[in-house]
Amino acid sequence: MVRDGAGVVVTSGHVTARRTDYPGPVFSRNAPAPPPADDQPGYTRKGHRTPSRKEAEAARRRPLVPSDRKEAAKTQRAASREMRAREQQALQSGDERYLPPRDKGQARRFTRDVVDARRSLGEYFLPVAFVAILAMFLTQSNVQLALIVLVALYVIVFATIIDGFILSRQLKRRFAARFEAHQIPRGTVMYGVTRAFQMRRLRLPKPQVTRGQYPA
Numbered sequence: 589m590v591r592d593g594a595g596v597v598v599t600s601g602h603v604t605a606r607r608t609d610y611p612g613p614v615f616s617r618n619a620p621a622p623p624p625a626d627d628q629p630g631y632t633r634k635g636h637r638t639p640s641r642k643e644a645e646a647a648r649r650r651p652l653v654p655s656d657r658k659e660a661a662k663t664q665r666a667a668s669r670e671m672r673a674r675e676q677q678a679l680q681s682g683d684e685r686y687l688p689p690r691d692k693g694q695a696r697r698f699t700r701d702v703v704d705a706r707r708s709l710g711e712y713f714l715p716v717a718f719v720a721i722l723a724m725f726l727t728q729s730n731v732q733l734a735l736i737v738l739v740a741l742y743v744i745v746f747a748t749i750i751d752g753f754i755l756s757r758q759l760k761r762r763f764a765a766r767f768e769a770h771q772i773p774r775g776t777v778m779y780g781v782t783r784a785f786q787m788r789r790l791r792l793p794k795p796q797v798t799r800g801q802y803p804a
Contacts, residue, residue: 679792690779691793695763695772699780701803702762704795709744709751710785716744752781 671686678686684697691700720741727733759780763772783791797803 680794682793682796687793693773695767695776696779698762698766698803699759699776700783700791700793700795701797701801702759703755703780703783704788704791705797705800705802706755706784707799708755708784709748710781711787713744713748713785714787717741720744748785752784755784756781 674686675688677683679688679691682697684692690696720737723737724734724741727737756777759777763776788795
């Protein structure tokens with residue numbers, strides 16, 4: 589009978605396992621770990637975690653890379669051109685569906701109608717200023733006439749500023765009578781004053797009311 593270092597007894601060519609004090613089997617340090625049980629929740633037979641339903645749906649919804657990038661870019665450019673064409677047409681017709689975001693909404697439409705229904709000094713400022721500058725250039729040799737033209741130009745500038753202030757007060761009063769405070773986007777008053785300083789034929793969106801046709 590021979591005892592080896594691993595606790596195994598060899599007797600007459602037979603190998604007998606040595607009795608140990610451990611209640612269960614003892615595994616060697618180099619022995620492979622047992623595979624996870626089939627009934628272990630969240631794992632498959634190969635030991636990988638089973639994806640949840642939400643993860644599976646997210647994987648199916650993942651956007652696919654287009655096979656033809658040039659064709660996809662061409663389609664995107666065509667869609668952008670079509671959208672810009674609709675916006676340009678809406679700026680001419682006033683179609684609310686395709687107007688740019690800064691021009692959409694009942695408050696913005698109401699503001700445009702109020703501004704377009706009145707005569708504002710601001711819409712005449714550019715042509716009058718051009719004439720005044722031309723007159724100053726032609727009267728350089730006459731100091732008195734040049735001074736008169738300069739004073740007239742300053743009067744026009746101050747008059748347009750005062751008219752813009754009056755317009756802003758009118759818009760605020762009309763807003764209070766027509767809309768709630770939360771229905772008026774920020775900057776709507778300045779939107780109307782800026783429009784009043786544009787020549788009527790150059791305004792976009794195009795005016796949809798005539799002179800004196802104020803919205804009810």
